[in-house]
Amino acid sequence: xxxxxxxRPRFNTxxxxxxxxxxxxxxxxxxxxxxxxxxxxxxxxxxxAMRLCGLAVVALLGLIVYQLVVGSQLxxxxxxxxxxxxxxxxxxxxxxxxxxxxxxxxxxSLLALVIAVPLSIGVAVFITEMCPMRLRGALSFTxxxxxxxxxxVYGLWAIFVLVPMLREYAQPFLARMLGWTGLFTGPPYGIGxxxxxxxxxxxxxxxxxxxxxxxxTVVPQxxxxxxxxxxxxxxxxxxxxxxxxxxxxxxxxxxLGLGRALGxxxxxxxxxxxxxxxxxxxxxxxxxMASVLANEFTEATGDLYLSALIEIGLALFFVTIVVNALxxxxxxxxxxxxxxRSLA
Amino acid sequence: xxDTNSNSAAVLNPPINMPSVxxxxxxxxxxxxxxxxxxxxxxxxxxxxxxAYLIYKGIGSINIAFLTQTPKxxxxxxxxxxxxxxxxxxxxxxxxxxxVPLGIGAGIFLSEYGRNRYGDIVRFISDVLNGVPSIVIGIxxxxxxxxxxxxxxxxAGGVALAIMMIPTIARTTEQMLLLxxxxxxxxxxxxxxxxxxxxxxxxLRTAASGVITxxxxxxxxxxxxxxxxxxxxxxxxxxxxxxxxxxxxxxLQIFTYAISPFDEWHRQxxxxxxxxxxxxxxxxxxxxxxxxxxTLSGA
Numbered sequence: 056x057x058x059x060x061x062x063r064p065r066f067n068t069x070x071x072x073x074x075x076x077x078x079x080x081x082x083x084x085x086x087x088x089x090x091x092x093x094x095x096x097x098x099x100x101x102x103x104a105m106r107l108c109g110l111a112v113v114a115l116l117g118l119i120v121y122q123l124v125v126g127s128q129l130x131x132x133x134x135x136x137x138x139x140x141x142x143x144x145x146x147x148x149x150x151x152x153x154x155x156x157x158x159x160x161x162x163x164s165l166l167a168l169v170i171a172v173p174l175s176i177g178v179a180v181f182i183t184e185m186c187p188m189r190l191r192g193a194l195s196f197t198x199x200x201x202x203x204x205x206x207x208v209y210g211l212w213a214i215f216v217l218v219p220m221l222r223e224y225a226q227p228f229l230a231r232m233l234g235w236t237g238l239f240t241g242p243p244y245g246i247g248x249x250x251x252x253x254x255x256x257x258x259x260x261x262x263x264x265x266x267x268x269x270x271x272t273v274v275p276q277x278x279x280x281x282x283x284x285x286x287x288x289x290x291x292x293x294x295x296x297x298x299x300x301x302x303x304x305x306x307x308x309x310x311l312g313l314g315r316a317l318g319x320x321x322x323x324x325x326x327x328x329x330x331x332x333x334x335x336x337x338x339x340x341x342x343x344m345a346s347v348l349a350n351e352f353t354e355a356t357g358d359l360y361l362s363a364l365i366e367i368g369l370a371l372f373f374v375t376i377v378v379n380a381l382x383x384x385x386x387x388x389x390x391x392x393x394x395x396r397s398l399a
Numbered sequence: 400x401x402d403t404n405s406n407s408a409a410v411l412n413p414p415i416n417m418p419s420v421x422x423x424x425x426x427x428x429x430x431x432x433x434x435x436x437x438x439x440x441x442x443x444x445x446x447x448x449x450x451a452y453l454i455y456k457g458i459g460s461i462n463i464a465f466l467t468q469t470p471k472x473x474x475x476x477x478x479x480x481x482x483x484x485x486x487x488x489x490x491x492x493x494x495x496x497x498x499v500p501l502g503i504g505a506g507i508f509l510s511e512y513g514r515n516r517y518g519d520i521v522r523f524i525s526d527v528l529n530g531v532p533s534i535v536i537g538i539x540x541x542x543x544x545x546x547x548x549x550x551x552x553x554x555a556g557g558v559a560l561a562i563m564m565i566p567t568i569a570r571t572t573e574q575m576l577l578l579x580x581x582x583x584x585x586x587x588x589x590x591x592x593x594x595x596x597x598x599x600x601x602x603l604r605t606a607a608s609g610v611i612t613x614x615x616x617x618x619x620x621x622x623x624x625x626x627x628x629x630x631x632x633x634x635x636x637x638x639x640x641x642x643x644x645x646x647x648x649x650x651l652q653i654f655t656y657a658i659s660p661f662d663e664w665h666r667q668x669x670x671x672x673x674x675x676x677x678x679x680x681x682x683x684x685x686x687x688x689x690x691x692x693x694t695l696s697g698a
Contacts, residue, residue: 205623
């Protein structure tokens, strides 16, 4: 882009007779763009302004980090690393440990992934490899519609539809079939870790499946043809020709979904039960890092209390940044045409 | 990958006179096709369930009072979310005023000035910012605005949502501007048009409909956000027209009502959710139509 170096021609349009209609028309057409001389000064200003906007994005990240780090100083000095290892969250005695929230965030997100990953990959494979052309657009539009529903509406639906369904049907069934694992024991409230995992899964399916679809479509057609030419069935073609080549990208899509699940707030807050305890059973209520912020931030009276909450925010921010950066790199490695093998 | 290796070996050295694909492989193929269809059905099920409930529960609770009145105290029937609907619009207007120009500016930087290392850094950071949990953005806006003003406000809510809009708008604007052929820019330079004028009147104008769609996507994304408003806009049971006072928002009101123990409030939460979705879809559709019919479209 060396446009700036280009000499700018100056136009000296032969002035038509003043006042005539034709002259006015010519003037109206040419004046705004081709006026006499071109000054360099507005160009410099404009360039600077746009660069400033670009810089604003960087500044935004800096601002977020600054706010979180400064806000959490008090708690950091009071508890240090132990903050993340203790499970005692006691605003009355001003003692804070974030372990139950970290546990809740990780377990609910992993549960969501366990449910969402097979479903999203199935949907992506169906749309790219099996679906009749006519259905393709409609199907991908519909799955992406799921992403447009606000989180609070998911939560509302979860409270009044999903939770009763889990309580009446799913949880008794799971307790009977898989109760021996210890993961599905205790009274079936409906509300709890399981409900949070299910609603999170529904929310991250559109993300994982749309990125997986993007990754699958960049797998070269000749890979498919080569495998088919060797006599493979369609499923063998998908497994060997498509999924294997897209591996790194699919992993990236899953990690992006994880990033979304970790930070999801409203729907989870509404169904997880909000109790800072670590329980093995998925039926038991839990608490996540995002939910504790949503519930307690405005009520945090003491400085240390507020600082502890901000430190949870900082930890959440840090984890999602790392997760997202990792995922971006993996998706890029596929969609930008590098061989997937190098990363997988 | 030992199993796939042995598989490909089998494929490479088929028995001579292989009559047809073995039964096992054919069955496997059909089973997996069935599984894929099943996953699609399982994914579409909650989508339809959510929309069906939303319409079924929401329509029954929407009436004139809901759209024109403020909330009634617990126990009294009636009342509505008029103040929350207006509050949401105020907050979104503030967010758009702050976020859209900055986002488009950053997009112009990325596409016209950022084809270098600095651009790559900004590009990466905006992608990363896109993934920051909205509740964390809420904390930042709390520290930036609420702590200074000493109370919750629509302005703080708008700042929080603007922070969420900027990276999305920047990236979509960049992609749309990059679609404009270089020749069009060169044609403008060839006519002696200055660079800033080319960018604004030629490049941006050519990509206008795409840029506007990107802005609407960002708008739709933040319009339903609740988490960053919890401790910025905070919510309000009454009318409020000042941007430096706690302000009601539709999404906040839905949240408060949904977790309350009162049936009347639950009904209103469904109605609010329906109104919220209709407003979001309506806003996006209106702009789409405007773009298509030329009022907003560029060259």
